[in-house]
Amino acid sequence: MTTTTRRATRARDTAIALVVLAVLLFPVYWMVNTALQPGVDLASTSFLPTSPSLENFREALSSQGGNLLTSLGVALGATLVCLLLAAPAAYALAQFGLRGGRGIVFGTLITQMVPGIVIANALYGAYVDLRLVNSFLGLVLADASLGLPFAIVLLRAFMVSIPREVVEAAMVDGAGRLRAFVSVVLPMSRNALITAGLFAFLYAWSDFMFALTLNTTDDIKPITLGIYEYIGAHVSDWGAVMAAAVLSSIPAAALLVLAQRYVAAGITGGSVK
């Protein structure tokens, strides 16, 4: 192949890729487009936001701002719980060679197959008994379950590669197992911890089912539940609904920008390995 035809092929491929991108991301564009156009509720939306305004965002923030904060708190809490549980467990599974360790790895894989609605079904009864229904803590604990198996599998896959000698060296210097873990293993695993944490955050932020089933009042209402109820009540106010949708997509967009190169590796590592 000559250089010019190769260049032409590559240009053609880029053009095709951009068309694919435009088609597949059209709904995302339309979400932003609608959010930027006030007063489009009953008429059809025009293809370009010719006179963009933040009016819809103002309205979305005033009605959904509290829910966004709830989501932020719940997702941060769930991420913390998830990492606190997953990091030491992954380390033990990767490095200690405990008998029964394989069974636990197996069990972790199995948990990914338990339907969420089944968990909610049983959890509701337990939550009533424990007075965790309509509680912040209850939702944080439930949402942590969404990211935990993935975090364990991902962190374990990373920690397998940490040489045992590094930890042993720290222990020879007088550190205990725990000290060695905190001051040697965790810093070495920084990137893996960030990836696992970002996914745990995103899973909890996206949660709808636990928010829907474990709350019977409006006390604890994440943005996903807020938007769901919003379309029930304000179905004619699509501009504000789309503005709320844009606001609730910010973590996804941020994850894509911040952790772009970890995301693909994370998904592949967590599911295939």
Place this chain on the structure above:
Amino acid sequence: MTTTTLGPAVTPRPGAATDPDRRRAHRRATLLQWGFLAPAVLYMLAFFGYPLVRNVVMSFQHYTPRTYFTGEAPFNGLDNWRAVLGDPLFAEALWHTLLFTAGSLLGQFTIGLALAAFFSRRFPLGGLVRAVLLLPWLIPMVVSAVVWRRLLDQETGVVNQILEALNLTSSGVPWLSSPSVALLAVTLVNIWIGIPFNMVILYGGLQEIPRELYEAAALDGAGAWRTFRSVTLPLLRPVATVVLVLGFMSTVKMLDLILALTDGGPANATQTLGTQTYQLSFLELDFGQGAVVGNVLILISAVFAVIYLRANRTDFGTGQGK
């Protein structure tokens, strides 16, 4: 737990195993090691193990809206099972679940594979576009569903506007409001959501295939289709199985998307096992019958769990899992 310190787990160093101090130290070390694991294991028992067991028990109990005030849920034998399995809505939901899952997997996988193969070529901006294509998968599912609800609106939705402008339809398609197309519409939206995930994992799988095999196939004079069938597909099989099984498990229990798009309607046209469990338990407050449908879901997932684990083993066998 202390039994783990006995037996072959103890490093058989001469003289060491008979020394009681060393043995005690070893036992303490093992206990400490289990301490690292215990919180996560206890949590998983509480949030995965307990619900599994509790659902089986609940499916034999009679729950009423009053149960959570009185605490009374007497056992009622097979009543819940008989009621659910005898309800025509269950058969309908099972059938919808099957169509929705099969349709979703077929669409997600073929489009995902086509895109993965396309992005395996080297061209400017390829990596960036591939990364940005992940966005639909990362957005909360309820949010995607709400956006699509707007897009698919019969009167003001842009999908019908485009179809009409292209002369593909003359009058607006009632995507979400007609029982005959609603399930198709929901499936199409789910395909859209699943494409990025399929694409990313299959792309990874394609990268693992040694380039020499393609060169050898080209030397043997194999065409594109022949190369795809004899080189790509067989070598991609372990990864493809994992993608399909993971896709199956997330699709078969789908709840968020369907609730936000159609609430199971119109006329139960998009009612699936996931939404039926939710409706029985949390809307009709008959947690016993909800648990029955939930158990059917678990059973279906368990069958595929076996396939998944076998696929994983094949995976390790070929060295791709490491």
